[in-house]
Amino acid sequence: xxxxxxxxxxxxxxxxxxxxxxxxxxxxxxxxxxxxxxxxxxxxxxxxxxxxxxxxxxxxxxxxxxxxxxxxxxxxxxxxxxxxxxxxxxxxxxxxxxxxxxxxxxxxxxxxxxxxxxxxxxxxxxxxxxxxxxxxxxxxxxxxxxxxxxxxxxxxxxxxxxxxxxxxxxxxxxxxxxxxxxxxxxxxxxxxxxxxxxxxxxxxxxxxxxxxxxxxxxxxxxxxxxxxxxxxxxxxxxxxxxxxxxxxxxxxxxxxxxxxxxxxxxxxxxxxxxxxxxxxxxxxxxxxxxxxxxxxxxxxxxxxxxx
Amino acid sequence: xxxxxxxxxxxxxxxxxxxxxxxxxxxxxxxxxxxxxxxxxxxxxxxxxxxxxxxxxxxxxxxxxxxxxxxxxxxxxxxxxxxxxxxxxxxxxxxxxxxxxxxxxxxxxxxxxxxxxxxxxxxxxxxxxxxxxxxxxxxxxxxxxxxxxxxxxxxxxxxxxxxxxxxxxxxxxxxxxxxxxxxxxxxxxxxxxxxxxxxxxxxxxxxxxxxxxxxxxxxxxxxxxxxxxxxxxxxxxxxxxxxxxxxxxxxxxxxxxxxxxxxxxxxxxxxxxxxxxxxxxxxxxxxxxxxxxxxxxxxxxxxxxxx
Amino acid sequence: xxxxxxxxxxxxxxxxxxxxxxxxxxxxxxxxxxxxxxxxxxxxxxxxxxxxxxxxxxxxxxxxxxxxxxxxxxxxxxxxxxxxxxxxxxxxxxxxxxxxxxxxxxxxxxxxxxxxxxxxxxxxxxxxxxxxxxxxxxxxxxxxxxxxxxxxxxxxxxxxxxxxxxxxxxxxxxxxxxxxxxxxxxxxxxxxxxxxxxxxxxxxxxxxxxxxxxxxxxxxxxxxxxxxxxxxxxxxxxxxxxxxxxxxxxxxxxxxxxxxxxxxxxxxxxxxxxxxxxxxxxxxxxxxxxxxxxxxxxxxxxxxxxx
Numbered sequence: 001x002x003x004x005x006x007x008x009x010x011x012x013x014x015x016x017x018x019x020x021x022x023x024x025x026x027x028x029x030x031x032x033x034x035x036x037x038x039x040x041x042x043x044x045x046x047x048x049x050x051x052x053x054x055x056x057x058x059x060x061x062x063x064x065x066x067x068x069x070x071x072x073x074x075x076x077x078x079x080x081x082x083x084x085x086x087x088x089x090x091x092x093x094x095x096x097x098x099x100x101x102x103x104x105x106x107x108x109x110x111x112x113x114x115x116x117x118x119x120x121x122x123x124x125x126x127x128x129x130x131x132x133x134x135x136x137x138x139x140x141x142x143x144x145x146x147x148x149x150x151x152x153x154x155x156x157x158x159x160x161x162x163x164x165x166x167x168x169x170x171x172x173x174x175x176x177x178x179x180x181x182x183x184x185x186x187x188x189x190x191x192x193x194x195x196x197x198x199x200x201x202x203x204x205x206x207x208x209x210x211x212x213x214x215x216x217x218x219x220x221x222x223x224x225x226x227x228x229x230x231x232x233x234x235x236x237x238x239x240x241x242x243x244x245x246x247x248x249x250x251x252x253x254x255x256x257x258x259x260x261x262x263x264x265x266x267x268x269x270x271x272x273x274x275x276x277x278x279x280x281x282x283x284x285x286x287x288x289x290x291x292x293x294x295x296x297x298x299x300x301x302x303x304x305x306x307x
Numbered sequence: 308x309x310x311x312x313x314x315x316x317x318x319x320x321x322x323x324x325x326x327x328x329x330x331x332x333x334x335x336x337x338x339x340x341x342x343x344x345x346x347x348x349x350x351x352x353x354x355x356x357x358x359x360x361x362x363x364x365x366x367x368x369x370x371x372x373x374x375x376x377x378x379x380x381x382x383x384x385x386x387x388x389x390x391x392x393x394x395x396x397x398x399x400x401x402x403x404x405x406x407x408x409x410x411x412x413x414x415x416x417x418x419x420x421x422x423x424x425x426x427x428x429x430x431x432x433x434x435x436x437x438x439x440x441x442x443x444x445x446x447x448x449x450x451x452x453x454x455x456x457x458x459x460x461x462x463x464x465x466x467x468x469x470x471x472x473x474x475x476x477x478x479x480x481x482x483x484x485x486x487x488x489x490x491x492x493x494x495x496x497x498x499x500x501x502x503x504x505x506x507x508x509x510x511x512x513x514x515x516x517x518x519x520x521x522x523x524x525x526x527x528x529x530x531x532x533x534x535x536x537x538x539x540x541x542x543x544x545x546x547x548x549x550x551x552x553x554x555x556x557x558x559x560x561x562x563x564x565x566x567x568x569x570x571x572x573x574x575x576x577x578x579x580x581x582x583x584x585x586x587x588x589x590x591x592x593x594x595x596x597x598x599x600x601x602x603x604x605x606x607x608x609x610x611x612x613x614x
Numbered sequence: 615x616x617x618x619x620x621x622x623x624x625x626x627x628x629x630x631x632x633x634x635x636x637x638x639x640x641x642x643x644x645x646x647x648x649x650x651x652x653x654x655x656x657x658x659x660x661x662x663x664x665x666x667x668x669x670x671x672x673x674x675x676x677x678x679x680x681x682x683x684x685x686x687x688x689x690x691x692x693x694x695x696x697x698x699x700x701x702x703x704x705x706x707x708x709x710x711x712x713x714x715x716x717x718x719x720x721x722x723x724x725x726x727x728x729x730x731x732x733x734x735x736x737x738x739x740x741x742x743x744x745x746x747x748x749x750x751x752x753x754x755x756x757x758x759x760x761x762x763x764x765x766x767x768x769x770x771x772x773x774x775x776x777x778x779x780x781x782x783x784x785x786x787x788x789x790x791x792x793x794x795x796x797x798x799x800x801x802x803x804x805x806x807x808x809x810x811x812x813x814x815x816x817x818x819x820x821x822x823x824x825x826x827x828x829x830x831x832x833x834x835x836x837x838x839x840x841x842x843x844x845x846x847x848x849x850x851x852x853x854x855x856x857x858x859x860x861x862x863x864x865x866x867x868x869x870x871x872x873x874x875x876x877x878x879x880x881x882x883x884x885x886x887x888x889x890x891x892x893x894x895x896x897x898x899x900x901x902x903x904x905x906x907x908x909x910x911x912x913x914x915x916x917x918x919x920x921x
Contacts, residue, residue, distance in 0.1 A: 061712035086576030269700030393883035
């Protein structure tokens, strides 16, 4: 099955998701064996109009571990011809002759789709503004499947900034593909999950509930997906930020009431919404989750470049 | 024939140009075959004191496609020891032990020559301020030769910002090496071609004319070389900028009167001086021109590193 | 002998230093032969929270010359999740799954040690603020040993900004491991060597003297280690800076009174504290010293990655 462009979480059906995940499992083996040469002589261009060192390094490590080469810019907005008024489409038409795959991060929603409309090589969306970040969504889902063992019948609490959190929004779209999922939204009043996602879940018969008491929800779920209250989204509404921040914290008291086989996830970076005391607990899955990003990105690179 | 440093367009005679172009043709084949290993274990350092993402990525892709390695900085001005007062010559004396070839971009005219005076490895000038950008000139000439089939007897219109446009100025130097070339300069009053170039053409018996009506010139030429009115060169003279901009636009009406075998070139980025409606016409050569930059840079890297 | 993390100059004893230096000599041979593949499929991450193009390029060239791969960021402070409040430890826990070794530069003293406390791969400290820069110290010591032929019995003058100069401070720690060393400190009043180092030397029975007349010291020593008066350390005390700067200059008059077999070292960049007229003298060792950084870094990478 050949993937061409990877633009949004919703483009994947359950069959392709299964294929991505089984390829990611292969990739774990390849990493353990010290890498591979299957992408030898292939070139990946990371074109980032908005810096994101971690995502970029993750893609670049993935490409290297498969024997491929990388050309890269993290300053495309400031340094490239974009500053002179060039259209993204023109830039893509040029870079697609330098590379076999373009990993694009952009500050505008829809940018990846525009790039894909002109590119002769696959585009992988590494985040386009408030829009999509599909490789993050895939690694999240992969982590749940790998750690919990199933997606059908999953119970998950999404906690924190649900209004602005791109990861939890995308995860809702993906979870809607599986039966008997139950989602608990636990968010401060000012950053509650938005109506569009709730409508989507209703249409797809996904059961969800909005809860205010994390302690009531914690014992019931397979996964607590904690997110950071994003200060940068509040502008000068510092009062709102302070109100939201610190309302839902994962600490030892939450660990004590969680199931033994449940896990805690977080897209990282975290600030203080998960206390350091939690890190040593085997249920703290967030660093394993980050590592899964490497396997997922290796799998996607293999799939778009070799089919 | 071994090239050492590549500093300015004028350093090439017709024999070397022919050698560069035939090597570039080889490189097209190598790219089609998926790359080569001839520069294995060679290291190219891209040292950019002035950012230029496209030029940098083009060189880096060229090096990768020949199996070579890259070390890179796009922030040499801000981040390197230049900020502490180090002379360029000292920097070069150090970097030349890290790499087998140095690709230098600098904000000062003459910088590449100063670097070459101390470097023990080849220097390739990737643009030194208002000075030279020889690889751009070579890819321009290569594009004309490849698309039109000959340089002797060429008729070309250079359009737009001819006063500040480094590319059209350099192209004049190169075209002066070929017989029976006819150049039409079509520029807004405030950015007309400067006297030094016109003197050079007169000395070398190159026929040229200054024209104000693009529609009169378009049907007569093999090549229309359009350029961007560079806003950044006008400072606060916004009125002059607005007057110049938009005076000469390539659109369907120009396509309609051009010869069927003529081409449109542009160094890119473009803003609106070539309308998007032109892109689909086979005579729109500017994206092919950009791609030729890859082959020319591969050819030059091969020639300076392997002789 | 397997090195794990490389954090500070003092961690090395004379046996390990001898091993590093003999490995560095091997590396010189490997470079002359055009490189090696011993680090094939290994990935080095250069994570720089404070830019230092030269140090970064030196590490990256070292890794490439041994066949290894590189992923890199020079803007970790501004661009990474550090800006969102992420702890260094969290960043390291993620990057250590992307790479086999992390080269860290940071603006805070002690950062490398904090990174090492959580990393599952070796950390190499490439400078942590006013703290340590051990690879620079090792290349300095290696240069002395290689150029002079011995460390026991060495006579060395340290000149310039001894208060802020990280290199001379670290070199004192290392020289204290060898017998019969004699150090002359020659510094402007405002940037004299600090008491902590002098105490350390007294405790370790290293003979030192504070001198004000460079001309009196120059004829007596094997090595003059000149340093730059660092303008950036003076803040708005421009008067102090101007007083300090220019007090001790290496020029032809110093060359004339130095021993024939002595050398001049400098960590670079220099501004005007060594005159260009000195560069051509065979005793000017500073560019050779910079080149030794490549061999030392290759040696360390080999030792931490292959043991």
